Amino acid sequence: MSMPTLRRFLTQQSGERQLNPNLIFLVEDIAAACRVVGNHIRNAAFEGTLGLAGGSNIQGEEQKTLDVVADREFARICANSPRLAALVSEEVDEITWLKEPEAGDYLLYYDPLDGSSNIDVNLSVGSIFSVCEVENDGDRDVLKQGSRQICAGYAIYGPATMLVLTMGDGVNGFSCEHGTGDFRLTHPGLDIPATTSEFAINASRYHHWDAPVRRYVDECLAGGSGPRGRAFNMRWTASMVADVHRILMRGGVFLYPSDAANRGLGGKLRLLYEANPMALIVEQAGGLASTGERRLLDLMPESHHQRVPVILGSRDEVARLEGYHRT
Numbered sequence: 507m508s509m510p511t512l513r514r515f516l517t518q519q520s521g522e523r524q525l526n527p528n529l530i531f532l533v534e535d536i537a538a539a540c541r542v543v544g545n546h547i548r549n550a551a552f553e554g555t556l557g558l559a560g561g562s563n564i565q566g567e568e569q570k571t572l573d574v575v576a577d578r579e580f581a582r583i584c585a586n587s588p589r590l591a592a593l594v595s596e597e598v599d600e601i602t603w604l605k606e607p608e609a610g611d612y613l614l615y616y617d618p619l620d621g622s623s624n625i626d627v628n629l630s631v632g633s634i635f636s637v638c639e640v641e642n643d644g645d646r647d648v649l650k651q652g653s654r655q656i657c658a659g660y661a662i663y664g665p666a667t668m669l670v671l672t673m674g675d676g677v678n679g680f681s682c683e684h685g686t687g688d689f690r691l692t693h694p695g696l697d698i699p700a701t702t703s704e705f706a707i708n709a710s711r712y713h714h715w716d717a718p719v720r721r722y723v724d725e726c727l728a729g730g731s732g733p734r735g736r737a738f739n740m741r742w743t744a745s746m747v748a749d750v751h752r753i754l755m756r757g758g759v760f761l762y763p764s765d766a767a768n769r770g771l772g773g774k775l776r777l778l779y780e781a782n783p784m785a786l787i788v789e790q791a792g793g794l795a796s797t798g799e800r801r802l803l804d805l806m807p808e809s810h811h812q813r814v815p816v817i818l819g820s821r822d823e824v825a826r827l828e829g830y831h832r833t
């Protein structure tokens with residue numbers, strides 16, 4: 507079975523799908539950053555980087571030392587990319603401008619370490635990223651609709667490190683080969699089944715949920731004798747990357763909805779570097795991604811750390827949830 511490297515995959519796209527060499531450089535830098543972050547995570551006990559960093563980010567969340575390390579590595583490695591104009595990171599309050607933006611330059615949005623509450627218990631975590639293009643010379647607007655993303659992906663640091671990538675033409679999974687460090691195409695053409703019997707939600711928030719979400723989960727939990735007429739399974743890892751990865755591998759639906767406790771903040775997950783990249787990946791793999799009321803990729807961002815409700819995964823379940831929100 508042929509397993510081309512990420513470089514070979516990116517450079518072999520032909521015809522209309524041919525990629526700009528500067529975008530290839532950037533994706534390779536992102537992959538290098540993910541490889542380095544994965545190594546730091548694996549060596550954290552030796553490097554003394556487990557535990558809290560002692561500060562908090564703009565979201566008021568306590569930073570883990572590895573949140574800070576991962577952010578620094580992304581910035582250090584990707585800043586080499588020739589046409590990268592700006593970085594928007596979960597861990598940095600302001601936008602980092604690397605150059606005067608020109609039309610065709612790139613904007614990189616990233617969550618350097620996702621699911622960081624799992625770090626100290628040695629469970630799967632990841633990094634999420636998204637790339638948009640500067641439209642006009644001098645344009646410093648980073649608030650782009652998700653549908654304008656030209657590339658999105660994530661790395662999962664699990665039993666194997668994997669990079670899952672879309673360049674707007676399907677979704678492909680690359681595994682990091684231990685020893686060479688090469689990312690090789692091991693999971694081409696990922697496709698989310700339209701139907702599923704598995705959902706993922708933090709059920710400890712049940713008492714905060716709105717009626718449509720309660721209805722959906724209650725119906726799933728009712729099993730074979732309930733309105734859905736079949737048994738559902740439930741999984742929640744508290745790492746969006748791990749939960750979305752499972753959905754790409756075997757289907758499912760993921761919910762971090764708006765609820766009575768997070769509505770004032772807009773939701774929990776961040777639009778530009780969590781929801782949008784995952785929404786593009788899920789749609790490109792044949793699934794749907796919604797706030798419950800609207801397609802995520804159509805939202806017009808209002809601020810670069812904006813939070814949103816997220817419901818994504820297998821088409822039939824997301825469509826059903828949207829239906830419950832309409833009634």
Ligand SMILES: O=P(O)(O)OC[C@H]1O[C@](O)(COP(=O)(O)O)[C@@H](O)[C@@H]1O
Nearest residue numbers: 617619620621622623708744745746
């Ligand atoms: O702790 P909760 O409420 O279950 O939230 C878990 C969610 O928060 C997140 O950890 C947020 O990501 P960060 O670790 O980047 O802040 C998601 O990965 C995950 O889905």
Ligand SMILES: [Mg+2]
Nearest residue numbers: 617619620621
């Ligand atoms: Mg995150």
Ligand SMILES: [Mg+2]
Nearest residue numbers: 596617619620
């Ligand atoms: Mg994070």
